[in-house]
Amino acid sequence: MRDYLSATSQFNYQHTVDAALDGDLTALNACVECCDRHALPGRIALFWEGRDGASATYTFSDLQDKAARLANFLLGQGVKKGDKVAGLLPRNIELLITVFATWRIGAVYQPLFTAFGPKAIEHRLSCSGAKVVVTDAGNRSKLTEVADCPTIVTVAGPKGQGVVRGDYSFWAELANYSAECEPVLLTGEDPFLLMFTSGTTGPSKALSVPLKAIVAFQSYTRDAVDLRPEDAFWNVADPGWAYGIYFGVTGPMAMGHPITFYDGPFTLESTCRVINKYGITNLTGSPTAYRLLIAGGDEFARSIKGKLRIVSSAGEPLNPEVIRWFADNLGVVIHDHYGQTELGMVLCNHHG
Incomplete structure (x- = not known):
């Protein structure tokens, strides 16, 4: 497990949260919140993996x-x-x-x-x-x-x-x-x-x-998803949709945390490769994605057992069979979260 954030630059989410609590949201810029204020030497923003195995890291x-x-x-x-x-x-x-x-x-x-x-x-x-x-x-x-x-x-x-x-x-x-x-x-x-x-x-x-929604996006990512400085984070949702752009990009990056992109089709092989290569410990996705992984049975379980600290689910109802399988075969609990494009996440089973 890797510590992506230096001791002098731990999660800086409190900056925006304090401003919101003080009612001072009159001088904000989303690029500053999600990028500029974290632009310290060597601080990683993105781990990128291509479908052909190519990879790159960006600060x-x-x-x-x-x-x-x-x-x-x-x-x-x-x-x-x-x-x-x-x-x-x-x-x-x-x-x-x-x-x-x-x-x-x-x-x-x-x-x-x-x-x-x-x-x-x-x-x-x-x-x-x-x-x-x-x-x-x-x-x-x-x-x-x-x-x-x-x-x-x-x-x-x-x-x-x-x-x-x-x-x-x-x-x-x-x-x-x-x-x-x-x-x-x-x-x-x-x-x-x-x-x-x-x-x-x-x-x-x-x-x-x-713009004030960034406060809520950070709060969800911090409290419900329980994203910690030492986590390697991967939200498999596409940024073309709300869950992907809200909580795969905006929320974690506003906290100064690096994200993971996989540019390729979602498959059992690619998922296991990314989780193992980047040491993913905090995973979010949809029940449909998790059901596809479960179809891999023992092969999937052997490949990533013990790697994930927590798993979160959103986008559609999470059926009990998926929850039980992850608990029994991977020793990790999936927590279900509910939200809407119009509201963000409104009903969550917090990991934190």
Whole structure:
């Protein structure tokens, strides 16, 4: 088990929590809360694992530098406070750079799930009025079918693959801009995320998330998930959805804790590989994911038994069979948590 945080820079979540309790949420920036204030030398922000076994580690300082460069590019495109920037991106470093760059200039990040088809993407972009959409070579073709698509920034594949005439090339643009970009300060009521929720009737509807929600995201991550400095944390939920962006990115990173991204399909083999390679001790996911792992039976149990300290579940009802299997075969208890895109997590079985 690794201690990711130095003795002089333990969890700094109290900064925002104290401000909320004092009623002083009038000068906040989500990029500062989740990145800049943790950008100490060597402090790790992301462990990244690719589907082909490639891996990389990024620090908060890396993210601070690159997010500032992309922020300056966005400013050059006329993006300003309150404007929407959409991300149609897999779980790669470019996703975090896009999120933090958007927040740095007081704009609002809109996640787009990469499994969406063109019509679902078009509906969400039309509703949001996004000024810019950032995508990658694997998802770029979907945008050709989107009517009135905003400015497109594409993360190129090998030899520039995926970048269409008229696109901006992600990494080429970062190289053209300065890493000096002052964060735009907001109030706690200002939006920083734009989510879409299914509701009960009709198409998905837009939902603005206020900046003060970071306080709740930290509290859930600290108290319910019981994320500790010595934990290696992995939330397997996709950041294209609320649980992934709220509690796989915002909550832990606002606490200064590194996160884990696996850019590949969720399988028994990949899950065991990531848990063992990165020493994952604190795991969160959905009951569907856990049922898939249980189907691996003894193979799964032998591979990770004794590795996990705690496991959390959200997104759908957690059936008793999954709880019993994890307790009997892995010696770890899953705690079920309930929340909504509109509210965050509201009913939790706390580990802490």
